[in-house]
Amino acid sequence: MILLQLFGGFFKIGLFTLGGGYAMLALIKQEIVRYNWITPQEFVDIVGIAEVTPGPIAVNAATFVGFRSAGIKGALVATSAVVLPSLISVIIVSRAWQKYKNSQTIQSMFAGIRPVVVGLVGAAAFMVGTATFDVLDSFSHQLWTxxxxxxxxxxxxxxxxxxxxxxxxxxLVGLLVFL
Amino acid sequence: MIQKLHGYWKLFIVFFRIGLFTFGGGFAMLPLIENEIVDVHGWAEREEILDIFALAQSVPGAIAVNTAVFIGLRLHGFWGGLAALFGVITPSIAIILIIAQLFSQFQSNLHLSRAFSGVKAAVVGLIAAAALRAGRGAIIDRFGLVVAAVAFVLSVSGVIPVVWVIILGGCGGILYYKRKGEIR
Structure with a gap:
């Protein structure tokens, strides 16, 4: 039963995550609270862990929540469920893209989208930068950052x-210079 | 058959490496993908990676997962998509399973937190470098520069969801370039 809930909940999380990032945290929290998979304190822990571990936060959260609530099986079910919407939607969009990508309309569309991506990546650098650079840190910490x-x-x-x-x-540098 | 399996295996390994070193969200993945897919293996053009990256943000799911599946599909069909998918999520799963069991030791480990401060700082430079490198190929005229600047402001201010910024850019591209007839 819990495996079914995990599958349903994380499929929904995967399906409604658009544009990625931390926007999905609210949805994860909502599903977690509804089913009582883990405690609110554990949810805070997950956010902290996801920040310092590699990989998408959705995958990290699914593996963690699945494992804590139903062991290895739970981890595998929740993680599969959260990536399944990606697999399905990318297959569909990829087919359409391969078919039409040489049309003039689609070429013009991507000529407009590419600069958007540049702006979005620049914005990500700016936002991650302001989040990383903390004026309350010591001078040497700021300098090394x-x-x-x-x-x-x-x-x-x-x-x-x-x-x-x-x-x-x-x-390695961080190990040596940060206090 | 052997050759096919070898192709899937290479995809798995490349995306395993990318997944292992993608800290700080899907955007930090772009420079790693460019390096592995374009520079090292020559599997795709830089512009194509940008198109895929834009598509990956416009469909449901995590950006890193979507990008991996897109590139896998494009290179080796369905099984390629699956190989790239497993490659990019396996490091996360393995690391989270370890941490889930030793969380208390992990949380208070001073060495880890110092090393991570270094990684966080590098990720800022990494994403900024990705923006600059992407801009070199993607911004071809003044229109592109304006679009990039508007997208930057809209994204930082957070007034509309990212997907809508992409859709607006696509509509702008169709209106501007198709009329000009500059794009083949």
């Missing part, structure tokens, strides 16, 4: 540095 962000930007934008190596390097 700025240096790491700046060096990463320069290396990846102009020197084709491998982003994965940069992340590993930043983690």
């Amino acid at each position: 700025t240096v790491l962000a700046g060096v990463t930007f320069y290396g990846v934008a102009f020197k084709k540095w491998n982003p994965i190596r940069v992340i590993i390097g930043a983690a």
Whole structure:
């Protein structure tokens, strides 16, 4: 029974997450409260964990909630349910895209959408930046945050540095310089 | 057959690596995808990745998952989509299952929190670099520059959902470029 609830709840979460990001947290919370899968304190924990672990927050939350409420089986059911809407909708849209992508209308449409994506990625950088740079942090913390962000930007934008190596390097520098 | 399986396996591995290092939301994934798919493997053009990234934000589901499925489908059909999907979510599942059992130790680990402060700072630079690199190919004229600026402001202010910003850009593109007849 709980497996069915997990499947239904997380399928719905996957289906109604549009544009990704933290917008879906409200929906996750609503479903969790409705079924009492985990406690409100555990929900706060999930948000904290999702921030420091790789991968989409929806997948992280599904695995965590599923595991806490019904073990490994629950984790697998909830995680499958949350990605199933992606699989279905992408298959449908991908077919249509392959079929029409050479038409003049679709070409013009994407010529307008590409700059939007640039603006959205720029906005993401700005918003993640203001969330990361905390004026209440110590001077050295602020300084190192700025240096790491700046060096990463320069290396990846102009020197084709491998982003994965940069992340590993930043983690090591962080271990040494942050208090 | 062997060749096909090898293709699925490569997709799985590449997206496993991308999934393992995508911190801070779907947008941080773009530079990793560009590096792996365009620069290292030459599986797609940079502009095509941007189109896929836009589509991935316009359909239900997490951006990272949608992007992986799109690229997998485009390269190796249905099973390719599935291989990329499993690749991108496997690191999350494995790490969360470990953390779910040792949460209290994890929460108070000072070393982890220091290392993570470094990663967070790098992610800011990474996303900014992705914006600049995407802009080089995607903004071809003054119209594109205006559209990018408007999208930036709309997104930061949060007045309308992201999907609508994308739809508006698409409509603007059809009205502007189709009339001009500049795009093939």
